[in-house]
Amino acid sequence: MTSQIDASKTSQQVRRRWLVLAIICAAELLVVLDNTIVNVALPTMGVQLQSSFSGLQWVVDAYTxxxxxxxxxxGHLGDRFGRRRVMSIGLVGIAAMSVAGAFAADLGQVIAARAAMGVFAAAVFPATLALIINIFTDVKERAxxxxxxxxxxxxxIAIGPSAGGFLLQHFSWHSVFWINVPVALVxxxxxxxxxxxxxxxxxxxxDSVGLVLSLVGVTGLVWAIIxxxxxxxxxxxxxVFYVLSALVLVVFVWWELRNPSPILDMRLFRIRRFSLPALAIGVAYFSMFGFLFMITQxxxxxxxxxxxxxxxxxxxxAASIAVGAPVATVLAQRIGTTALIVTGLVIMSSGMLIAGQTKVDTPYFGPVLLSMVLMGLGLAIVQGPATESIMSSVMLDEAGAGSAVNDTTREIGGTLGVAVLGxxxxxxYTTSVKPVVDAVPDTLMNxxxxxxxxxxVISVIEIVKSPTPALFESAKADLILNLKTFALEGFQxxxxxxxxxxxxxxxxVAVFLPWSPSSGDSVLLVPGRSTRDETH
Incomplete structure (x- = not known):
């Protein structure tokens, strides 16, 4: 009888853990959705708000x-005051700032709302992975x-563009903000x-000094690139901005190495199973966010x-990411993290290489579709095993901070991807297009x-719609072809x-990360850390 009761309690605990996982994943969905759904609305915003290319970049990068x-x-505040508490504050903030974005009347207000949403999303995201690490203590369940x-x-990523497209088909671009409100509250x-x-x-x-230094250094560098x-x-x-940003980041590293309670524990990067997967995730998201931004154009x-x-x-x-990620994480338990990360990066690079060969008349069913599948599959193969390796390298007390480092590498990589590649x-594009557009008579284009x-190149949407005398239809077609061709040259x-x-x-990764699933660095390389954590 006692064994039956114990079995029943165990079964209830298992079901509760997976219910909690579903809620945590829903919170993650909201944050990632904010990163992807807005990409679909960029052209509409660009046309209606007459935004520059860098303005559209800032709509994306203000958030990231x-x-x-x-x-x-x-991540540190969650470790300190409670991850659920910090996550709850973040969810309320996302809902409130989404309302502000929905009422935005110009590009500046949109960018401000997106930046504020990013602040509160940062309160939600580290807590998701940290809670998972603390709730799922069994190695296989955790994987x-x-x-x-x-x-x-x-x-x-799968539902972001599709949901955004559906909303824009029936409503204005403001709807991509409204959709966040009910999701956040539920x-x-x-x-x-x-x-x-x-x-x-x-x-x-x-570590308030470290926080300020990191913000100034990264923001200055991204602004200069955009x-x-x-x-x-x-x-x-x-x-000047390149140099100053680099100096600030050097000071940040120096400060963190000497601070007894750093916001970014630089000693973690001595652990190869932490640092190299973090690098791989950063590079993967650099490619992915840049790819998504460019493919929108x-x-x-x-x-x-x-x-x-x-x-x-x-x-x-998106489907290749959704399918590949869980499979890759499970495979990593058998054949090792290194093999999968290397494979994923090579697959990603092959997909982007194919994408770079796209011409104006390249069919979708062919190189374009193949490049997207390879990019998505490569990202999926990298991020699952890399995340598991990173989080297995930190103590439970550092789960929030470790999750934050994992997430930070993603977001900085993504931010730089949009900034650099965009x-x-x-x-x-601008260098090639300028003389062509300058030659167009003012009577045809104001x-x-x-x-x-x-x-x-989003301007093509408006050029196609604008009425043109029959005499100039051929010249208009040539202009549109030139705009598209120059954009794809930049894409390449x-x-x-x-x-x-x-x-x-x-x-x-192939040279420095151990290939054996069980060999490599130990968390004990980071001394003086407690393994205890409080969960209740």
Missing amino acids: LSFAGLLLAF LAIAAWTAMAGFA VLVGVLVAVPESKASHVGRF EAPHLGWLSTISV YFQGVMELSPLEFGVHTLPF SIMASI PDQKNFARET LASYVTVGASILCAVA
Whole structure:
């Protein structure tokens, strides 16, 4: 009888753990959805708000930059004050700032709302993985839970463009903000009702100096990269920002190495099973976010698809992530993390190489579809095993901080991907397009239309719609073809950058990360850390 009661209690505990996992994954879905759903709305925003290319970059990067910059801080705050508590505050904030974004009337207000949403998303995201690590103590269960967590990112990418496309098909771009509100509130109720509170048993002094240094250094560098196509890559102001940002980041590393309670424990990077997978995730998200940003321009500016059609066309990319992530995490338990990370990076680079060969008349069913599947599959193969390796390298007391480092590498990689790859594409495009657009008579394009055409290939949407005398239809068609061709030339150069970064990272992982599933560094390389954690 006692054994039956014990078995019943165990079964209830198992079901409760997986229920909690579902709620946590729903919170993750909300955060990742905010990263993807807005991409579909960029062309519509660009047309209605007459935004520059860098303005559209900031709509994306305002969120990811504030998100990345504060992940470490909120990871530590969750360890200190309770992960569920910090997550709940974040969910309330996302809902409130989404309302602000929905009422935004110009690009500046949109960017401000996105930045504020990123702040509160940073409160939610580290807590998701930290809670999973503390709730699932069994090694196999934890691997499956992390696999579900990584698969949810793929699912969010899958429904993000499609959901955004559906909303834009029936409503204005403001709807991509409204959709967050009910989701955030439902998840908040689930968190308060079912998710147990957990926090570290011992925490040090909060590292406010490290937080400020990291924010200043990363923000300055990203700003310089995004504005480089307009200011000049080697202009005085760009070079000054490069140098100052680099100096601030050097001071940040120096400070963190000497601080007894750093916001980013640099000693973790001595652990190869932590540092190399973190590098791989950063490079993978650099490629993915840059790819998503550029393919938005391609599908809507070059292929002239509607937002809903764009969302549907990206489903193979997302589906390959959703399917590949959990499978890769489970395989890593058998054949090792290194083999899968190297394989994933090589597959990603091959997908981006194929994508870079896309021409205006390249069919979707062929190279374009293949490149998306390879990119998605490569990302899935990298992120699941890499995340499991990172989180297995930290103590329970550092679960929030470790999760924040894992998430920070993703977001900084993604932010730099949009900034660097978007700016490369913009530089090639604007330089090539300027003389062509300047030659168009003012009677056919007014100065505002010309400025928009010089900034982004999304201007094709408006050019196609604008009435043109029959005499100039041929010239209009040539202009549209030139705009599309120059955009794809920028896409090609940017793709080569991602290929090079992925291959170099794959070589580094292959050489320095142990290939055996059981060999490698131990968490004990980070001395003086408690393994205790409080969960109740």
